[in-house]
Amino acid sequence: MSSKLLSRVRCKYLRNKIIEPSSLLSNFQGHQTIGWSGFTGVDYPLQSLEPVINEVRSNGSFARPVFDLRVCSSGGTVTELALSELGMVRSRSPYQVSKSINKGLNNGKIDFHDHSLIDFAEQLTSGHLGAKDGKPQSLNIAIVEATEITEEGDLVPGASVGVTPELIQAAEKVIVEMNTNSPSLQGIHDLYVPTSPPYRRPLNVCTSKDRIGKTAIPLDPRKVVGIVEGSHGKFPTRTEPGNSSTKSISHHIIDFFKHETHRGRLPNNLHPIQSGIGAIANSVVEGLGNSSFRNLQVWTEVLQDAFLDLLKSGTVQYASSMSLRFSPQELENFYREWDFYKERVTLRPQAITNSPEIIRRLGCISLNTPVEVDLYGHVNSTCVMGSRMLNGIGGSGDFMRNAKLSIMHTPSVRPSKTDPTGISTIVPKVTHVDHTEHDIDIVVTEQGLADLRGLSPRERAIKVIKNCAHPVYRPILMDYFTLAESACLKRKMGHEPVLLDKAFNMHTSFLEKGSMKVSSW
Amino acid sequence: MSSKLLSRVRCKYLRNKIIEPSSLLSNFQGHQTIGWSGFTGVDYPLQSLEPVINEVRSNGSFARPVFDLRVCSSGGTVTELALSELGMVRSRSPYQVSKSINKGLNNGKIDFHDHSLIDFAEQLTSGHLGAKDGKPQSLNIAIVEATEITEEGDLVPGASVGVTPELIQAAEKVIVEMNTNSPSLQGIHDLYVPTSPPYRRPLNVCTSKDRIGKTAIPLDPRKVVGIVEGSHGKFPTRTEPGNSSTKSISHHIIDFFKHETHRGRLPNNLHPIQSGIGAIANSVVEGLGNSSFRNLQVWTEVLQDAFLDLLKSGTVQYASSMSLRFSPQELENFYREWDFYKERVTLRPQAITNSPEIIRRLGCISLNTPVEVDLYGHVNSTCVMGSRMLNGIGGSGDFMRNAKLSIMHTPSVRPSKTDPTGISTIVPKVTHVDHTEHDIDIVVTEQGLADLRGLSPRERAIKVIKNCAHPVYRPILMDYFTLAESACLKRKMGHEPVLLDKAFNMHTSFLEKGSMKVSSW
Incomplete structure (x- = not known):
């Protein structure tokens, strides 16, 4: 022993x-x-x-x-x-x-x-x-x-x-x-x-x-x-580095925060931030570090390396999390400066970090990365092509359904095996819904940010296509939307236009040909 | 004046x-x-x-x-x-x-x-x-x-x-x-x-x-x-009468409540009830009145006639609501017995009745009627055929996302213009999602009740088809599911099987022929 x-x-x-x-x-x-x-x-x-x-x-x-x-x-x-x-x-x-x-x-x-x-x-x-x-x-x-x-x-x-x-x-x-x-x-x-x-x-x-x-x-x-x-070895945790795409996304989000504080709709220290893991989340946290925002609060599930710098600099005043996920180096730093961090970090069970009661009371700003988003703001976070499970909904639902600002950030395209822009993350209709249009406020890609609050579905569609879709997919999506809108308005069922026989054509095209670039509808 | x-x-x-x-x-x-x-x-x-x-x-x-x-x-x-x-x-x-x-x-x-x-x-x-x-x-x-x-x-x-x-x-x-x-x-x-x-x-x-x-x-x-x-005239409010279908639904639900209390998973006076409006809701409330449940609490948005009898009999001890919706006769009774009811009824703003914080704390049992439900428990509450808006999500989202028991009750079929069983409310995939599989516990039709808790998607599909679908649609839905399961498992993406090119065939069949009865997939 x-x-x-x-x-x-x-x-x-x-x-x-x-x-x-x-x-x-x-x-x-x-x-x-x-x-x-x-x-x-x-x-x-x-x-x-x-x-x-x-x-x-x-x-x-x-x-x-x-x-x-x-x-x-x-x-x-x-x-x-x-x-x-x-x-x-x-x-x-x-x-x-x-x-x-x-x-x-x-x-x-x-x-x-x-x-x-x-x-x-x-x-x-x-x-x-x-x-x-x-x-x-x-x-x-x-x-x-x-x-x-x-x-x-x-x-x-x-x-x-x-x-x-x-x-x-x-x-x-x-x-x-x-x-x-x-x-x-x-x-x-x-x-x-x-x-x-x-x-x-x-x-x-x-x-x-x-x-x-x-x-x-x-x-x-x-x-x-x-x-x-x-025998808890120090397994290395990968910290995905940012790139120009994730930096653009971060830039759009920080700009939006500035816009909202400027208009008095957010306090100067924002609201408590929930941020997921991965390259985009890292870039957003870095972006906050480089911004003029100070005294931020963090209310999240996973605390990553980038937050430690923000705690040090005073950009973040206090962080509540369910877990720590540091690189071995930063974990060592954390333990070494225990007295500093212990006064600025609390770890809680997920029944508290993910409590709808608390998330809503705090007015959290929640940022997550989806599989895909559709024209109306429905979000797929779990099932690729509607059926293949990735990881699970995790805490994204708890936050998206209750945050004051629910933000979905994603690159506008992902590579397929044969086409570097073969997958559009903006689609006519998501193949699986984890978060509904009722729960999503903001969609942002490296192309831009769409503030969906106060918009009807048809207004949302145009904004998402124009602001968020990749240029290659913009005309494809706009063609679909125009067709759907015209067909549904003609039938007097045009609130949220959909073509049930074509809505997944981009997906079936991907399954058949490895690319979502459909040539016609 | x-x-x-x-x-x-x-x-x-x-x-x-x-x-x-x-x-x-x-x-x-x-x-x-x-x-x-x-x-x-x-x-x-x-x-x-x-x-x-x-x-x-x-x-x-x-x-x-x-x-x-x-x-x-x-x-x-x-x-x-x-x-x-x-x-x-x-x-x-x-x-x-x-x-x-x-x-x-x-x-x-x-x-x-x-x-x-x-x-x-x-x-x-x-x-x-x-x-x-x-x-x-x-x-x-x-x-x-x-x-x-x-x-x-x-x-x-x-x-x-x-x-x-x-x-x-x-x-x-x-x-x-x-x-x-x-x-x-x-x-x-x-x-x-x-x-x-x-x-x-x-x-x-x-x-x-x-x-x-x-x-x-x-x-x-x-x-x-x-x-x-x-000039607030006493406009008559229709109270939709129950029928054999709504009574069966009520019967299944009351049986389920008994089952749960028997196993100690619900207290003997259940948890606070939220109930919508309409014929099914009325039958459920009547069913509670005829049951041996006593000292129930109600936490709801709309208090209907049927609740007054329950308050009188002691079946319901206390009711909190956002509004009263009584027939002229019952409204008069309510005012006449004001001293009795004032001690047993509170009216609150919707920021309180629909607060996720309170709904979750109380552990509400929430009952609502959808447009359609799919094999995996996703629910459409707003948009017929995915695009034609009915009334809106209302409070159903607030309750379904936070209730301890989220129950969707619906007749298994609705008539189309040409076919008395032309519309199945159980479909392969809902055309619009207002509540996700993550938020729904129970689906019940006049055919039976499906307790989806603790089931994987494929288990859920079989249970929903067997327990809830109308006999006419059972083989149609089972054929779809078998096809989808086999195709998706073959592709190693079988967590939640879907056929993207066929999932809405029942809907397109309805749009074309007035019936969801597809003859083949």
């Missing part, structure tokens, strides 16, 4: 629970529902599952368990790969980024339930995870990361909170993986689990800095079947 | 503002944004607009004003008819039920903005109603119903609150129409306008009975350009 591990388990009673991962083997058998913590944080293989994976792999007579995975993260992708390759995953929910899981859910081997993050968190504590065939489903085992167990026996999570408190509350058995590669993060968390209706009270968070919970999670020792040391 | 009117304006200073409607004529000129109160309550023509309508109609040299209407109601349909026939409506938002307005927005004469009720309420107070071309749009005139003006000069609304407080707050000029046909409703309202971010506080409502506001709305006397007597 490492002295590092021992020093992190400060509760004497729980020290008795420290075991080797191999001792956990007997806990995994039959058909079980298991969940683990983590959310877009540092990725690592789960030590607790290594023994059962090894056993299935090497021992032909070992009865292979099958799991329903309740994992809201990109942590543990190595483990997910192993489990799915060994046929040990029956279903998965919600958001996933593991290629092997993704393959399984698109080829029919794995059932995938795509819940928004707030709904997933609420389902965990509502007494049933699902009601399949009317039967409630319990959570058999939760595997949760800790960076410390306090003297009182409470669990201090790591850099990714996600649904850790709900997992601990809902599970029959709890396995703790102590991340001894990270310092204890005691003090940075604000941990609160909303009570289920009808006993829920207001969540009294009115700024990104407000605290309503505790810094550790109560742990029922009777549930704890083991505490193991996690 | 009628003595009735005088007795209702108890504030002496404001009595100076009592005028004849004809004196309001000069207020209406040019291009103006006007709004009026009311929400699915008693319908009546607006006295304040009669003079300008008469002038435009009879006086060729009168400069015709043109209005952007911000009216969230079915009150004033007679006025809307006149305005739109005279070409005086340029745009309209949000929810509308006037046939003439509907015609205009589907033939391209009127721009329609379909906002959810919560977003409309928030837009009114956020300093701009829309940001068309970046220009904020103010509200020039608000016409609001009152049943009393207090000694302090505050306005007591009538049976429909809607956005009355926001209209009064946002408008440059306010016209009060005193409804002297109704008694004063002083005491039944709980009136509170949430502050705009970043200064918004929690809305401290935790049961349908909690009060956070006042019983009257502060009225800035400088804004009041006139107080007129409204």
Whole structure:
């Protein structure tokens, strides 16, 4: 037993629970529902599952368990790969980024339930995870990361909170993986689990800095079947670099913010920012850093490298997040300047970060990247060509439906295998809707920004085509719209013109020829 | 000046503002944004607009004003008819039920903005109603119903609150129409306008009975350009009778509630009920009355006749609503037994009734009727054949996105002109999405109920077809699904199977032949 591990388990009673991962083997058998913590944080293989994976792999007579995975993260992708390759995953929910899981859910081997993050968190504590065939489903085992167990026996999570408190509350058995590669993060968390209706009270968070919970999670020792040391390596997290396209998008957005503050429709420090991950998000954050905006608040799910500079410079005054996702270098800087950042960063569970109540109260400005957007502002965030799932809706729905400004940013085109501009992200009709026209305010590409507020559908279509579509697709889309408008107005059903027999022609053209450039309608 | 009117304006200073409607004529000129109160309550023509309508109609040299209407109601349909026939409506938002307005927005004469009720309420107070071309749009005139003006000069609304407080707050000029046909409703309202971010506080409502506001709305006397007597006739409101189909639907829903309470997933008095209007909603409410459920809470937008019996019998303990929509007979009963009902009913503005914060906290059970539902649980609530707007999303989005149980109830078929079962409400893919698969829990038709919670899309499709589709359409839909599943799994994009070139074939068949019964795929 490492002295590092021992020093992190400060509760004497729980020290008795420290075991080797191999001792956990007997806990995994039959058909079980298991969940683990983590959310877009540092990725690592789960030590607790290594023994059962090894056993299935090497021992032909070992009865292979099958799991329903309740994992809201990109942590543990190595483990997910192993489990799915060994046929040990029956279903998965919600958001996933593991290629092997993704393959399984698109080829029919794995059932995938795509819940928004707030709904997933609420389902965990509502007494049933699902009601399949009317039967409630319990959570058999939760595997949760800790960076410390306090003297009182409470669990201090790591850099990714996600649904850790709900997992601990809902599970029959709890396995703790102590991340001894990270310092204890005691003090940075604000941990609160909303009570289920009808006993829920207001969540009294009115700024990104407000605290309503505790810094550790109560742990029922009777549930704890083991505490193991996690081999949480410092896996590199890719930070996608910006390019001229993402910089243009950032430029349009910052200009728009200036325009709105100038007219008194946004305060000078804007509203709390929610920003996704990826190259565009990075460019927008950089753009804010180079702007004259100061004292910004951040209310988001994932805090990336770029935010650290903004906290340092005072551009961002305070950041609330559900997880940290730093490069190894910045993670080290973060820990080194712990006293500075601890006063400026709070990590919360997703039931709080993604609470519609709080997002709406704060008036968040929410920025996300879609698969595609249509002429009227409907957005596809999950299913390519309407059927192939990417990662899941994640938290985008929670924010888009409730933010004061819901902004979708995307390059206007993406390359296909044969054509560098083969895919237009602006389409006549999205093939899958995750966010409706009722919930989207702004669409922006490197071509420009379309402010859809206060516009009727036909006005929106023209604005989206003119401001956002790639020049190659502008005439194609305008031809479609003109045809659709004329046909539908003639039928006296022209509120939101659509040609049901042609609306997906650009998509079917792509499937057949690798390009959305249809030559005629 | 009628003595009735005088007795209702108890504030002496404001009595100076009592005028004849004809004196309001000069207020209406040019291009103006006007709004009026009311929400699915008693319908009546607006006295304040009669003079300008008469002038435009009879006086060729009168400069015709043109209005952007911000009216969230079915009150004033007679006025809307006149305005739109005279070409005086340029745009309209949000929810509308006037046939003439509907015609205009589907033939391209009127721009329609379909906002959810919560977003409309928030837009009114956020300093701009829309940001068309970046220009904020103010509200020039608000016409609001009152049943009393207090000694302090505050306005007591009538049976429909809607956005009355926001209209009064946002408008440059306010016209009060005193409804002297109704008694004063002083005491039944709980009136509170949430502050705009970043200064918004929690809305401290935790049961349908909690009060956070006042019983009257502060009225800035400088804004009041006139107080007129409204000729609020008792217009009959149709109460659509139930039939065997709606009774079956009600039966399935009550059975489901019993099932859930039996398993401890719902408390014995359920959760607060939100119920729409129409024959199905009436049957469900009747079904609750005949059930053994007691002490129910209601948190809804429109209170109908059937609820009064339930309040009397104790089936419903307390009801919170945005408006009353009673038949003349029941309205009279309501006023006669005012002391009983006032203790059991609260009327609130839509910013509160439709607040995502409160709906989610209460854990509402929300029931609504869609245009169509698809195999995966996406719902079309607004646009027939994807393009012809009916009424608008109204409050359905606010509830479906946040309720603990989001239930869509619909007959499985509707008649076309030539075929009594020509339209299936269960379709391969909805032609317009107002609520996504992420937000819908239950679909129910007279055929049965499909509990979609915890199911993957392919599981959902089979359950919806088997439990909800009409027997005539079951094989048609199953054929489509089998084809789509096989094609998409083959392409390794089978998470949510769709055939983009055939998904709307049932709809195009209807447009061509008046029936959705396609003979082959």
